[in-house]
Amino acid sequence: MVAKITTPKSIEAALNYNEKKVQKGNAVCLHAANYLKDAKEMNFYQKLSGFERLNSLNERATTKTLHVSLNFGPSEKLTENKLLQIASDYMQKIGFANQPYLVYKHEDAGHPHIHIVSTTIKQDGSRINTHNIGRNQSEKARKERKEIEQTYGLIKAERQQQLAKSAIKAVDIEKAIYGKSETKRSISNVVSAVFSQYKFTSLPEFNAALKQFNVIADRGKEEGRIYKNRGLVYRILDANGNKAGVPIKASSIGCKPILSNLEKKFTDNETAKESLKPFVKIKLDDCLSQSPATMKELMEHLKQKNIYTLLRQNAEGRLYGITFVDNQNKVVFNGSDLGKGYSAAALQSRLTAGTEKSQKQDETKGGGSGGSIQKEMVQQKQQDKTIPLTAKTESPLDVLLSTKEQYDNTPNSLLKKKRKKKKRNL
Structure with a gap:
């Protein structure tokens, strides 16, 4: 069991995060501890008020929220009752047993995990110290945590961390292409x-x-000897995606990833992939719900969910296919295999429609202050184009104080009388 503890500034933000997952069908609120009502009998605001009542007792505290996620191994099958028992034991060990807290079971990842939301303000208005709580109190209760793992037969945190560290590392291109042994x-x-x-x-x-x-696994050209003999070589790709370095025969690699063995894998994985399809679709739907404007933006959202996206384009640069690699669940799907709505064409059409809709909404906004301001700015720009530069840059005060010649008629009463010059007789 691996515990991740955060202390958000807002209890509403932490609650909102979990409740939105519930609305989308990606989570369920299992339990409301130390509340007067059951979790299923309360709406969002009733759950929130249970925390805000205590938070109002301490105006000076800046950190009033605790958000915990307890993560278990992908192979662990835990019932809801067992998850609640684990949550209760854990909250007791970190000093939150008497606090109101909500337990959510999330179902949008390949491993079972729960989220717990609570407040750090107690009934008497004092605050539970959360400074370094993940390192101090939780690790201080290391012995008790091990007992929880042993009691419920959980995979140890150290083992889960070792599995995380054993992640595949990309080939260092600069080092690998200098020599056959390093490349292999x-x-x-x-x-x-x-x-x-x-x-x-x-x-x-x-x-x-x-x-x-x-x-990349390379079969060579169709008319070539390697392809005709069902051979296969592996090569390094440079930063531009071009093949580089010395090709390595598939038969020389320990796991024997030759074409015939790969084809056996293809058949075996057909049924194994099906159970993982919903997890990938959930991640895609979550990213699409954030209304990305471009394919690049969608790919960035997917990257944050540990999904690598590969676009397939023809020589003219036209997109004709898309593949998703879920590195968390270790599975690969073509977009069309997930459903019609996830093909390259459907996704591109959806992104384009979303962008056009957003632009039309901006253009048609005229009733609100934002729309009127935009109209005024456009009108002002049009006026600026027709106004001469001198008129546009001079202020009224500049005009009044200007030394330019004035051609307006001046009343006689205001004109100064000129003194007549006396003629001198020479």
Whole structure:
């Protein structure tokens, strides 16, 4: 069990995060501890008021929120009752047993995990110290945490951290291409890990997983000897995606990722992939709900969810396919395999429609202050184009104090009389 503890500035933000997951069907609120009503009987504002009542007792405190996530191994099958028991034991050990807290079970990842939201303000208005709580109180209760792991038969945190550290490392191109031995070692490490860990059902899908680590499986040209003999070599890709370095034969790599063995993998992975499809779709839907304006923006959102996106384009640069590599669940899907709405064409159409809709909404806004301000700015720009530069830059005060000649008629009464010059007789 791995615990991650954060202390958001706003209790409303932490609650909102979990409640939105519930609305989307990606989470469920399992329990409301130390509340007068059951979690299912309360709406968002009733849950929030339970925290705000205590928070109002301490105006000086700046940190009043505790947000915990307890993460378990992907292979662990935990019932809701067991999750609640673990949550209760954990909150007791970090000193929050008597605090109101909500327990949410999230279902949008490949591993079981729960989120717990609570307040740090107690009934008497005092605050529970959360400074370094993740390191001090939780690690101080290390013995008790180990007991929880032992009691519930959980995978130990140290083991989960070791698995996280064993993540595949991309080939260092600059080092790998100088020499055959270094190239083979770098390629073998990546290929062996992807071959054994990822679920793919075709050579392009296998390559989609490899490419993010700067490696590609190459059959050569169709008229070539390697292709005709069902051979396969592995090569390094440079920063521009071009093949570089010495090609390595598939048969020389320890896990024997030759074409015939890959084809067996394709068949075996057909059924194994199906169970992971919903997890990938949930992540995609979550990213699309953030209304990305471009494909690049969508890819950035997916990257944050540990999904690598590969776009397939023809020689003219036209997009004709898209592949998603979920590195958390170690599975590869073509967009069209997830459903019609996830194909390259459908996603591109959706992004374009969203952008056009947003632009039309901005253009049609005229009733609000924002729309009127935009209209005034456009009108002002049009006026500026027709006004001469001198008239546009002079202020009324400049005009009044100007030394330019005035051609207006001046009343006689205001004109100064000229003195007549006397003629001198010479």
